[in-house]
Amino acid sequence: MLSLAIALISIVLFVIAIANLYWTLHAWRTPANLRNTTFPAPDGDHSLSFSILIPARYEEAVLEHTVTQLLQSGHPDIEILLIIGHDDFGTAEVADWLAYKYPDKVRVIVDTNKRKNKPKALNTALPYCRGDIVGVFDAEDLVHPDLLTHVDYAFRATNATVVQGGVQLINFHSSWYSLRNCLEYFFWFRSRLHLQAEAGFIPLGGNTVFVRTDTLNQIGGWDPSCLAEDCELGVRLSSRGHKVVVAYDAVLVTREETPDSAASFFRQRTRWNQGFMQVFRKGDWRRIASFRQRALARFTLASPFLQAFTGLAAPVGLIVALVLHLPVWVTLLSFLPGIPTLAQLAFEAAGLHDLGKLYNLKIERAHYVKLVVAAPLYTLVLAGAALRAIARELVGRRDWELTRHVGAHLT
C-alpha cells in the first residue's frame, strides 16, 4: 500500500516537473522558436504616443536616474507620469524638481489613497493619460532609449492590445540568492512568457508592459485589491481574447535589481504567491474557451506552489523509500522526480552561460558552483514563501509588503 502510494506520488511529481521544464525551455526548443522571441526590426515610424506611468514610493534614491534615462528615449511622443503618495515627502521633492525641469514631459500625480498599493497608484494616474499607449515602469528600472521605438512598431505590426517587453535582474553577484533570482527572470522573460502568450493565457510582468489606453479604460484599469496586479491584468485581458505579444531582446531589456535582502525577497515572493492565489480564486481564467488553455491556466497559477512542494516532497519520498526498505522498483521510481530537478540545474548552467554572453557579464566557475550549491536553500525559501502566502490568505491578511531598492544594478 505504502509502496503504491510512493510510486504514484513519484510519478505525479515527475510529470509535473517534466511539464514545467518543458514549458521553461520553450524558447530554445527550436531555432525558429528562438528567432520568434525577439522584437521585429522597426520601420522608424513613430505614429503612436506613449504615457509612461512610474509609481514611486520611498524611491528618492533611484527615481531621478530612471526618469533622466527615460527622457533620452529615441521616441519623440512620450509623457511621464510620476505617481507619488501624499505622505511621501522625500520622493515628492525629487518628483517635483523633475516636473519643474522638464515641464512638457513630466507630470506628478499625487496618490491620496489612505491605504496605498501599486494598482491603486496606477488607477489614480490612468484618467490623466493622454497617450495612445500606457506603459508601466518601476522607479528603479534602467530603460533602453530604443525600446519605445520597437514597442511602437510591435503594436502596429502585430495589432496587439498588449506588448510585454523583457525585464532582467542583473546584479547576479550581490548575494547567495541573487544569481538564482536573475536566472529565474531570464528563463521567465526569455522563454516561458512567450509560450504563455502563444497559448493565449499570460500573467503579465509588473513593468515594461504596454497596453492600449482605450482598452485599459474599458476594462476599468487594474484590480486595486490584488497583490499581483500585473498577473491579474494579463489574465483578465488574455481571457477576454485580447492579443498579447511578448518580445525579448538582450539590448532592449529593462534592467532591474533583486530585492536587497533575503527577508525582502521572501516577502516579495509571499506577495506574488498570494496574488496568484487571488487571481485563481477570482476566476477570470474560467472564461477561456478551450479546455487546454484552461488547464494551462490552472497549472500556471498553481505552479509556484507545485514547484515549491515538488522540491520538498521529492526528497521526502526518496527518504521514506530508502529508510523503510521498500522494494527496489519502488525505490527506483522514487528517484524519478529527481531527474527533472537535476536536469533543470544543468539547463540553468547553460542559461547562466547564455546570460553571461548576452549581457557581457563575466561568469566565473565559482558562479556555477553557487548556482548548484544555493539550489536547495533557494527551494526551501520558495517553499516557505508559498506556505506563508497560504497562511496569510487563510487569515485574510492582504496588505502590500513593499520591496525596497538600493540601486545595486546601477553600478
Place this chain on the structure above:
Amino acid sequence: MNRRRDLWVLGGLLPAVLLVQGWNITGYPAISADEGTYLAQARAVAAGEGLAHYTYWYDHPPFGWMQLAVLGWLPEVLAPDTLRVPAARVIMLLVSAINLSLVFTLARRLRQPRWAAGLAVLLFGLCPLGVALARQIYLDNIGLAWILGAMALALCPRRDLWHHCAAGACAALSVLSKETMFLLLPAALVAVWQGTHASTRKFCVVAFGCGFVFTVAFYPLYALLKGELLPGRDHVSLLGAVGFQLFGRDGSGSVFAQASDASRTVDSWLYQDGVLIVAGLAALLVAVFFRRLWVPAAALAVLTIALLRPGGYLPSMYIAQALPFLALLVSGCTALLIGWLLDQRIRRPGWARFTRRTLVITLACWAIAGISPLWWHRDARAMTVQANSSYSECLRWITESVPADSRIVVDDGLWLDLSDRGYHAIWFYKVDLDPEVRVQLPRGWRDVDYVVSSPMMRYGPERLPTVDDALRHSRIVATFGAGSDRIEVRKVSRYREGVTR
C-alpha cells in the same frame, strides 16, 4: 512528396533484404553460446524470476534481453516445434528491419541522395557478414537499433531540443542493451553537433547529456540499491563485473600478431566479407574531408582504434556495430564521386556529357560484377546450409531415450528446450562457477546423469573441473554429426574412467 518517395524506395528494398536474411534463418548459422544465454535470460525476465536464469552477475546490462522478453512469445507461436534458439531468431528479423530502416533514414539525414541511401541499405543488409550476424540473437543488433535511432533523432531537420533529449536517452538504452555501444557515443555527439543550430546548440547538448546520463544512471542505481555496486565478499557486483570485462578476461592478443585470437577473428571477418570492410576503411580516409560523412567516419574511426589497441578482448560479433557505418561511408563516398562526375557546373573540356555518363555506368557495372558473385555465393550458403540439424536430432533422441527429470549438463543451445520438456537441465558453464548450482550438486560430477558434449563445451576457454570430471567418467550413448562439430550424448557412470574432453 519527398518523404513518400523515400518510403517507396525503402518499402521496395526492405522485403527483398529481409527475404535473404530470413530464408533458412533457423538452419544457418550454427547456434552460438551467447544466443542461448540471452534467450534463457529473456525467458527468466518474462517469467518474473529475475534478470537471469542463474544468478545475475552484471556480465552485461540487462536491457537487451528485457526487450527480447517482450517478444519472447512470438517464436513459440510461429514455430512451436523448432529448437528454441533458432526459432527465436525470428525476433531478430524485426530488429533487422528496424536497423535497415534507420540506416536509410540516417543516410538521408546525412544528405545522401535517395539512391545512395538505398545502396547503404543493400550493402548493410546483403553483405555476407551482415546476413549471418543479423540472424543471430546478439545484443549488438539490439544496441545498434538504439544508437542508430539516437543519431537519426539528433540529425532530425526540425532541430528540436526534445529530439536531442530523446537521442540521449536512446544512446543510453543502446549502452544498456550492449555496453560496447559506448564506443559509438562520440559519433552520436558529432551527430548532435551537426544536428543543432549555433543559437540553441548549448541547450541541445545539455538535453542530450541529461537524456543519456539520467537513463544510464538507473543501472548503477539498481546495483547500489541491491547492495551490489561495489565488490565484496559473497556477492556479485557491478564494478567487479566491469573490472572483469575490461581487465580480467584473457586478451585476444594484437591484431597484427600471427596466430593471436584477435588476428584470427579479423581474418574470419575478412574471409567472410573483405569487400565491404576494405572499401569502408578506404572511404574513411576520404570522409575526413567531407563534413557530411563525419558521423559514420567518427564511428568507424573509434571502433578501429579500439580494435587496434593491444591486449584487449575481441569478441567475434564486434564487427556487427561497424557494419552500418561501413555501408554509410561507402554509399556516401560513392554519392560524392558520382555527384562530382555528373556535376554540370564543373567544366571539363573535351568531356562530353555522354562520356561522363558512360563512365558512371561502367564503374557501376564493374563494381556490381566484382562484388555480386562473391556475395551471391556466401548468401546462397546462408540460405541453404543446415548447420543445426545435429541439435534437432540430439533433442529428439534425448526426449525419446532419456527419462524425464534426469540431470543433464548441456550448453545454452539446448538448455531451454530440455528445461521445457521437464528435464533438470544445467548450463555447463554454471556447474563450476555459480555457487547456487554447486549446492544442488553436493557430490559434484557424481550427481550428474548425462552430459551433452557440444563444440561450445569442448572448445570453451574456461577451466571447468567438475564438467571435466563428468566427461571423464562418462561413455558415449549417441553421436550426432561428425568431426569437430559433432554432438555427443554421454551417460555419466560413477565407476567409469573415460576420455577427457
